[in-house]
Amino acid sequence: MFSPRKFAKDEEGTILVFVGICMVVIMGMAALTFDLGRLASTQTDLQAYTDHVALAAAGELDGNADAITRANAAAEGMIEDSQFFAEGSRDLGSSADFSLRFLTGLPTPGDDPDDNDPVAGFVTTDSTAAVMVEVTATPRTVFLPFGRALADLLGVTRPNEDVNAVAIAGFTQYACDVTPLMFCIPPNWTADANKGAAIKLRTGGNNSAWGPGNFGFLDPTDIGINPNGPCAGETGSKLYICLIAAHGNLTQCVSQRGVDTEPGQRNGIGSAIYNSRFDLFQSTMSNLKNDPAYSPGPQVIAGWENTGGACLKNNPTISSDSMPFPPDDCFATGSCAHGNRFGNGDWSTGRTAYLDMNYGDGPANNLTPHPLGNPSGTTRYKMYLNEIARAAGGDVLAGRSESGRPQCAKETLDDPDRRTFVAAAIDCNANPVSGRATDIPVKEFVKVFLIQPLEQTSGTDFDIYVEVVEQVGGGVGSSSDDGIFRDVVRLYR
Template sequence: MLGTIREFWNDQRGIAMILVSIMLPVLVGFALLAIDMSRANGLHADLQKGVDALALAAAAELDGNTDAIIRANRAFTTLLANETLFSTAGEHPIATADVTIAYLTGIPASDDIKLTAAGVDSNGVNWASTDPKLVKFAEVTVNASSTTADGAGAFATIFPASFIGGGDRMDLRPQAVAGFTNALCQFTPMFICNPYASLGALQTAVSGTSKPMIWLKEQTGGNNAQYGPGNYGFLSSPEGDKSAQKLTEMFAVTNPPACYSQSGVKTRPGNVTPVNDGINTRFDIYPNGNSGKLVPSSAPPAPNVRKGMVVKKTGGSCSYDLPGSGQTNNYKALPRDNCFYSGTCTQAGVLGNGAWDFAGYWSVNHGNASTSGVLTACGASPSRYCVYKYEINNPTLKSGQEKTPPQCNTTTQLADRRLVYVAIIDCAANNVQGGGQTLPVQAFASVFVTETAGGPPNADIYGEIQDISTSVGQGTLKKLQRNEAQLYR
């Protein structure tokens, strides 16, 4: 008897069947779980691609115009068709009811801070807005599926999770956030502090035919100096800080090789030698007798260079001089505003009042030629830029001692050659104190330079703001704008 028991105890025949019987459910379970995870990954990939495309389509319309959200919703609902292949519903087209879209003014700085479908982050900050002028991001989130309805993210598992206390249903809810990027390219690397109290006041000022003059002053107090209205400074290019010589070249050439984003620009640290030489090439004035890096082939003059100066040719070279005492009555540059809100004016600052000596300028440069044409084209209170273009477009106009076209170099560009493009910053709100700061841009603007820039140390620039890149602008900056949508989350 004991021998039989001992023999049975030592008998190992059939042990593999026992192990297989124990492990088979585990192996099958892992196989089913692997299949479920594969299906879930496939469904998630389909959903993510769908919400990515929807977010990009909506964000591409968020340009700050009053109908931005209307166009974004239309793009969201009509431009794209996306399907999922692994949901409980089978081949399921993603419908508007499957997702929630929210429009945001900004997003958290860190991706670790989560966003709800309504645009509220995990710190309780609500980024959502319905103001089409403010929203810059489109957030698309797949909705949760109900227990009775199969939505885009509904997923029934093959693995019987209910046997181990789980659920046999998964709900995938991917999210995408896309933003609208507005940038200007071929752009002079300059920013100016908004000389007006607000962006709205600036928009009002540039909307009429009369353009108040602005007196731009370089802030030379170093990196700790506070920038105020009318001060200007320089920007770091996307490739880094440029030398003073390179900056001057960027102000001279017709197509500066840089793009700047309205979402933020970085100021260049350190004081920079005035870029007067770069600006003055537009007036047919070149340093070093047309030798060096600033030459007409790369930095041609504008087609109208009238500046109140006398052309002088000596020894084969051509240059300009200020008129002598007996010539002053025969030469007159575009005048500054009669009032610059100082002295006899009611306000202190760097803004003109828009009134200038048009009659005196016309009399000196065009004699008794009729003003009816220019006033019809430019209005009763014409801007200097409009008069400048009128002189270009009417080459037979009677001219006084100083000619309209450049007299030293004939390789000219279009009228826009006398425009510089700047980023407008709210320097007070952003506490601008020099270089190395990344700052939001209120708008980009074109400034018509009305006179030559003085030599060092005088780096002041006089001009008229012609147009800005907001919804009330005239659209002349669109040729420089690069608008695109990109995914942020």
């Protein structure tokens, strides 16, 4: 007979109540874990996708006029991925799956930097100013059946089922082991479009604005000095002399996005520091002829008579039977571009004179032609290389007052590029420079060939004639044999 009192006191099967409660909790946690796992997996998929898109797009932000166009194309055409749990297509790989914003930078971190600091104030549509790209994935919805059921059961708001991801990447080019020289270029000027053209560079001062053809230095504080190189421990003008004149003066890296400039006119720095490459040790360089760090290259045709013995003295006489490479013909007529500073590569008249004087019978037909005939080469740099190659370590010239080989320095370098520089080309119209300036973007790094020694000057204002060899550190067909160039693409957020 059923007894209510006895039933109330009966403890058999009590554990089933706890088992039932625990099962509900366990099943609920498992269900929520299932939903959260789908959310987390989708977020991981979208974040990986946006990271890859950002890196692909950022790799095109080189500061050129078409950088944003190329970045958009790279973002859409190069990256394909997939997601598995969100609604809609599983494929990730079209412009519908993301949006891009290009940035000039990021907020400066304060005492408490936050990756969520807004970047709206840094958005740009200018390809030359864009250094970063922000990629935002198109939100995806993940169906959460257990989360919805639990919310409905408890009478609370359903969980947010939208998943998103954002990534910011940037691109910077670095140049290492380059000469700390810069020069101003005209708007839209490029090295590869002007290969073989001569430039007349003039020292830039520290007051008036610089224009195309002015040159100066890169701040050695930014460059950094190799503690094991020839310039270690040098300061002031001696440091600049060493950085320009010595070989093997390896330096640290500078960002192409922003360099600090110094005026080309500096006390203690004159034309003589460039002439050591021609075996000319004059003025401030007179005591360095036996220093291997300042050895000249294998071809040093200067066009000056060697009347003082093994070493040319100050104020040498112009040679009557040899001449250095001439600049473009337009310099003689004053018709070169941009204030007679930028040539057009036509040196046909000068080339004929050079070959006649150095390898023919001379302007007065009183000289002995070279037994090997004329060297070849359409540009001065190519002819220079041919002269060195066919001399095979011997004299470059024959029957002339100068042999074309070093006679003064204790040692001679076999490296033809002893007479080349890698200099930073800067658009000084778009980025005003008047001597000292900070964070000036470099349009490109240019390898130039020193075509002739500098005229002796007692002051700090002088001209340098160079020939454009090529762009270095990037670009189709360019070489990086001078200096080390790195394209660095990285994620910032």
